[in-house]
Amino acid sequence: MLANAAESGVIGFMVPGISLESSMKAALLSETRASVFAAAGIHPNEFDPDFPDDPADISEILLRPRVIAVGETGLDFYRDRVPEKLQIEGFKKHTRLAEAFGLTLIAHSRNAEREVLDVLGDDVAVPVIMHCFTGPDDIAQEAADRGYYIGFAGPLTFGGNRRLRDLAGSLPHDRILIETDAPYLSPEPLRGRRNEPSNVRYIADTISEIWDTDPGVTARILMKNSMEALQLGPTRRTDLVYKLYGNIYMNITGRCSNRCRFCIKDRTDGIGGYHLAHHGEPLEGRLESIIDSLSPRMGEELVFCGYGEPTMRPVLLKKLARSASGRGFSVRLNTNGTCLSWLSPSETVSLLEPFDTVSISLNASSREEYNTVCRPADGNAWDRLMEFLELAGRAASVRLTAVRYSGIEMESVKKLAKKLNLPLRIRG
Numbered sequence: 001m002l003a004n005a006a007e008s009g010v011i012g013f014m015v016p017g018i019s020l021e022s023s024m025k026a027a028l029l030s031e032t033r034a035s036v037f038a039a040a041g042i043h044p045n046e047f048d049p050d051f052p053d054d055p056a057d058i059s060e061i062l063l064r065p066r067v068i069a070v071g072e073t074g075l076d077f078y079r080d081r082v083p084e085k086l087q088i089e090g091f092k093k094h095t096r097l098a099e100a101f102g103l104t105l106i107a108h109s110r111n112a113e114r115e116v117l118d119v120l121g122d123d124v125a126v127p128v129i130m131h132c133f134t135g136p137d138d139i140a141q142e143a144a145d146r147g148y149y150i151g152f153a154g155p156l157t158f159g160g161n162r163r164l165r166d167l168a169g170s171l172p173h174d175r176i177l178i179e180t181d182a183p184y185l186s187p188e189p190l191r192g193r194r195n196e197p198s199n200v201r202y203i204a205d206t207i208s209e210i211w212d213t214d215p216g217v218t219a220r221i222l223m224k225n226s227m228e229a230l231q232l233g234p235t236r237r238t239d240l241v242y243k244l245y246g247n248i249y250m251n252i253t254g255r256c257s258n259r260c261r262f263c264i265k266d267r268t269d270g271i272g273g274y275h276l277a278h279h280g281e282p283l284e285g286r287l288e289s290i291i292d293s294l295s296p297r298m299g300e301e302l303v304f305c306g307y308g309e310p311t312m313r314p315v316l317l318k319k320l321a322r323s324a325s326g327r328g329f330s331v332r333l334n335t336n337g338t339c340l341s342w343l344s345p346s347e348t349v350s351l352l353e354p355f356d357t358v359s360i361s362l363n364a365s366s367r368e369e370y371n372t373v374c375r376p377a378d379g380n381a382w383d384r385l386m387e388f389l390e391l392a393g394r395a396a397s398v399r400l401t402a403v404r405y406s407g408i409e410m411e412s413v414k415k416l417a418k419k420l421n422l423p424l425r426i427r428g
Helices: 002-007 020-030 053-061 084-101 113-120 139-147 162-170 197-211 215-227 284-293 314-328 345-352 368-372 380-395 410-422
Strands: 013-016 036-040 067-076 105-112 127-132 147-152 174-176 241-244 247-250 302-304 329-334 358-361 397-402 424-427
Touching: 002 197, 013 020, 013 067, 013 147, 020 036, 020 053, 020 067, 036 247, 053 067, 053 084, 067 084, 067 113, 084 105, 084 113, 084 284, 105 113, 113 127, 113 139, 127 139, 139 147, 139 162, 147 162, 162 197, 162 302, 174 197, 174 215, 197 215, 247 284, 247 345, 284 314, 302 314, 314 329, 358 380, 368 380, 380 397, 397 410
Parallel strands: 013 036, 036 067, 067 105, 105 127, 127 147, 147 174, 247 302, 302 329, 329 358, 358 397, 397 424
Antiparallel strands: 241 247
16 A cells, blocks of 8 residues: 555655554554654544543653654544533543644544634644545635644545535645545545545645646645644654653753763754754743653653753753652653752752752763863863762762763773762763
8 A cells, every 4th residue: 555655656644543542553653664654543433431542541652753643633523422522522632632742633523613613722832734624615714714724635526526626726725735534535536445545646636726736836835735734844843752761751952051072962853763853942831731741651760851951941840850750750860960050059959859860971080071072161060060969969869871982081981980989871
């Protein structure tokens, strides 16, 4: 199926889930195919009236690196399998998770288009896709005016669907997406057969006819819309939370007081499939919402780090760590240990109070070596680091790390760690 799609010019796939099981399957598939991304969600028709599949359960799936959207979620009043009240509550929970994780929201709205817009309101903080839209014209226009994307599938190609084609022609080009909804809703001339991703070309051809544009021009517009809607390419969102080595990591800042020669962020925008580079400082509310969405069962530790130095946001760091500790997490701080350059000793002790463990980057055995390799903004950073080691030891379990790199005398670093009577982990 993927090969057929590639032959038709399809270079990427979004595979949404409709239940916990299918969402996990989609996530795992995305990790085995470079062209596949996944969404996690519980379809409104899949909720059990007793609500055992709480949408909060998808939050662990949302931590996986190639899950870039929440969905398929929304409302379906065409069937009466699930009470409307239950659907609305589930949709609201999905929306809150999408906003917390910064993920695109894929909204199903069958016979409930107005209700979907009412639930979403005017200030959703993430892109919204009105999936497989066949609803009223005025709803589509209102959604487009809000900045939502309108997804058209096979029904756009049906011979008797002039109204839907007129609608697609009336909407701003930059608000339109195309999709298949495979294995359902095969386009003309394949109605009645099992749908598959390669058939998206028929919807693209129909859009070209509606817009009266060259297929190549149409494809470029639709590709740009897709990348923006799913926050990929130049608009790639920053992962503020990610899971590696059995732990959950919070990426709370891109600022740092050092410019270490070995720093990974000077070489890549992320690790483990996650995009960690920041466009600006993450909002406090987003980070708080993420903490509220997580459970200690999801990881051994919750580690505060960042594609930078987390102690540069001390008030927020302490607030988040305290919240995580209160939720039952074992909480660790990863730091370069130079925060005494901007915090007093008493402020530093207070900052460390919520943490069970503090992991400190040593990376040198002397002031000269540290200044050469780590290039701190503060010329006295080495002294601040040595002072911090003593303070941290009073507040939490402390361990040291060092990165193998040219210019670091690792044997001397080992001797210093032994003298300090602290465990040392050598990386790289």
